[in-house]
Amino acid sequence: MSTPVLTAVAWPYANGPRHIGHVSGFGIPSDVFARYQRMAGNKVLMVSGTDEHGTPIQVQADKEGLTARELADKYNRQIASDLHGLGLSYDLFTRTTTGNHYRVVQELFLSLWRNGYVVAKTQLGAISPSTGRTLPDRYIEGTCPICGYDGARGDQCDNCGNQLDPADLRNPVSRINGETPEFVETEHLFLDLPAFTESLGEWLSTRTEWRPNVLKFSQNLLDDLRPRAITRDLDWGVPVPLDGWRDAPMKRFYVWFDAVIGYLSASVEWARRSGDDDAWREFWTSPDALGYYFMGKDNIVFHSLVWPSLLLGQNGAGDKGGTAGAFGTLNLPTEVVSSEFLTMSGSKFSTSRGTVIYVHEFLEEFGPDALRYFISTAGPENQDVDFTWDEFVRRTNFELANEWGNLVNRSISMAHKNVGAVPRPEAPQQADADLTALSAQAFDVVGGHLRRSRFRQAANEAMRVVTAANRYLSEQQPWQLKDDPARRDTVLHTALQVVSDANTLLTPFLPHAAQQVHEALGGTGVWAAQPELQDVEDLDAPGNSYPILTGTYSAEQARWEPVPIEVGRPLAKPKPIFGKLDPSLAETGPSWAPIKPADE
DSSP, X not given: OOOEEEEEEOOOBSSSOOBHHHHHHTTHHHHHHHHHHHXXXXXXXXXXXXXOOSHHHHHHHHHHTOOHHHHHHHHHHHHHHHHHHTTXXXXXXXXXXXXXXXXXXXXXXXXXXXXXXXXXXXXXXEEOTTTOOBOOGGGEEEEOTTTOOTTEESSBOTTTOOBOOGGGSEEEEETTTOOOOEEEEEEEEEEOGGGGHHHHHHHHTTOTTSOHXXXXXXXXXXXXXXXXXXXXXXXXXXXXXXXXXXXXXXXXXXXXXXXXXXXXXXXXXXXHHHTOTTTTHHHHTOTTOEEEEEEEGGGHHIIIIIHHHHHHHHHTOSTTOOOOOTTOSOOOOSEEEEEOOEEETTEEOBTTTTBXXXXXXXXXXXXXXXXXXXHHHHSOSSSOEEEOHHHHHHIIIIIIIIIIIHHHHHHHHHHHHHTSBOOOOOSOOHHHHHHHHHHHHHHHHHHHHHHTTOHHHHHHHHHHHHHHHHHHXXXXXXXXXXXXXXXXXHHHHHHHHHHHHHHHHHTTTOHHHHHHHHHHTTOOSOSSOOOEEEEEEOTTSTTOEEEEEEOOOTTOOOOSSOOOOOTTOBOOOOOOSSOOOOTTHHHHOOTTSOOOOTTO
16 A cells, blocks of 8 residues: 655755755755655655755855845756756755745744744844844854853754754854854744643654654753744845734744745645645645655754644644644654764865865766765764765775676676577576575565665665675676576576666665666666756746756656566667776875865
C-alpha cells in the first residue's frame, strides 16, 4: 500500500551561491531519501525553495548595487540551477517571494492570532548606528550570558543551545561591519512559545526513532522556552495582516517565521500547479502520511520546536487549546533529520573566510554523482566531517571507478565480446546462488537503512554487494572458460544480474550513473528521472516569472526490487561510467579551490 511521504527540505538563503557544505545538510540526503521512497512505491512530495526575505538580503544587495528583489532573483536562479545540476528531484522548488507564499503565511498567522498564541509586546531591538537599519539577531555576535561562549549569536548559543536575545549578549558586535549595535525599544508580535511547553513535551516523548542528537537537544530546551519575536522593523518581507500593522511601512514578518511556513506554502503551490488545489492535503492532513524534514544542525530548533509550535497553534492543539484554522488539522513532523557540519580544515565552510567550494564549480569539473556519493558515504551524518581532496579522490578512484565502474565495464564487456547479448545460465553452481542471494537480500538491508535516513550504512551495504561481485569474477575467471562456454555464460549471467541489482541499490545515490548503467545493460527509457528547470508565472501576480524545479517521476522504471535480467537482450561495448581523477589532485586541490599550506 502506497504511503504519502512529505520530504520537506530546508530553504537555502538567496544571498549568494551555495557551497557543498550547504547541500551536504539539506540537499543530497533529502534526495537520496525521496528517490528511495518513490522506488519503494510510496507517493512522495518533495518541496523547498529559496528563502528571500530579511536584512541579510538587503545587506548583500547594497554590496552588489542591486535592489533586494534583484538580488533575490539573481541567486534564486543560480541556486535552482545548481540543485538541478545535482539532480535533486523536487516536486516543487520555488521561492518565498510569491503571492501564494504571502497568502499562506498570513492565513496561518491569523489562525495563531485567533487562538491566542501570538502576543504583542515591546523589546529592545538592535539597530546599526551607521545605517539606522535593523540588525537581524543572527548577525549579532557576542559572549553568551549563560555559558560564557564567545561566539554566541543574537538568537541562540550554539555551545549551550539556549535561546537568546541580542540584548542578552555581552560585548555584542555586528557581523556586518563590526559596529557595536544600538538597542532601541520597539513593539513586535511574539509567538508565545511557553504556551506549547506541555504539548511539545508530550509530542517529543513519542519521537523515539529520531537521531539521538536531535531529540536530546530539543528536549533540553523545553524548560527554557521564551516568547519569540515573529516581526521585525524592516520593509522587505511579508506584511502583517492586522489593523495597525498592515500598512506600517517598517513592520514585516521575521524571516524565520515565513521561511518555515514555506513547507506548507510550497505544497499548496504544487497542488495549484497540478490542477488539483487540494492535492496537498494528502501529505499534510492524512493520518497515514509521513513527514520528514532535512536540514543542518544549526536549524534544529526551528524544526523540532518552533515549527511544531506553529502547527500546534494553527491546529488549536497547544496548551491553551483553540480551534483548527484555515488549513485544518496539520500533521507534525514524523522526523527531523539533521546533519552535522561539513567542514574544511576544521572550520565551517565560509565565503567570507575563503574556505568555500561552490556547487557550480564542483559540478563543472567533477559532475554530480561523485559529490553525491562522497556526501552519502563520508558526509556529516552524525558528526562534523572535514572535507579533504585526498578523501574525495580516494573514494572516487577506488570505490566508484575501481570497484563499481570496473565491475560494470568488465561484466558487460565480456558478455558483449563472447555472446553479444545477456547469456543464458546453463547449470548454476553454489557460488552463483550465494552471490545472487546476497544481492537479493541487500534490498531489505539497504532499504531498512534508507527508511531510517542512515545513508552511510545504506551506501556501504550496497557497495558490499559490488565488492562481492568483483571477488566472484576474480575467483570464477570467466575469461579462462573458453573451452567451457556453458559455465562461462552462467558466470557472466550471474555477474550481469548482480550488476543490475547493485545498480538499483545505488540508484538513490548515483541517479545519473544509474541511467547510464541501465542503458549499458541494454535497457531503454527513463530509469532514474531527473528534475526539470522551468520558468513559470506567479499564480497570484501575473507578469512576475521565476524558475522552479519540478519533475515527472512516476514514469521512471526504477523500482526497489531485484528484477531478473532478460536473456538475449543485446549488449554493446560499454563506455566507462566513472573516470579516474589525477592522484595529484589529492595534494593540490583544483585551481579554483587549492589546498592551502598549514600555516595560512
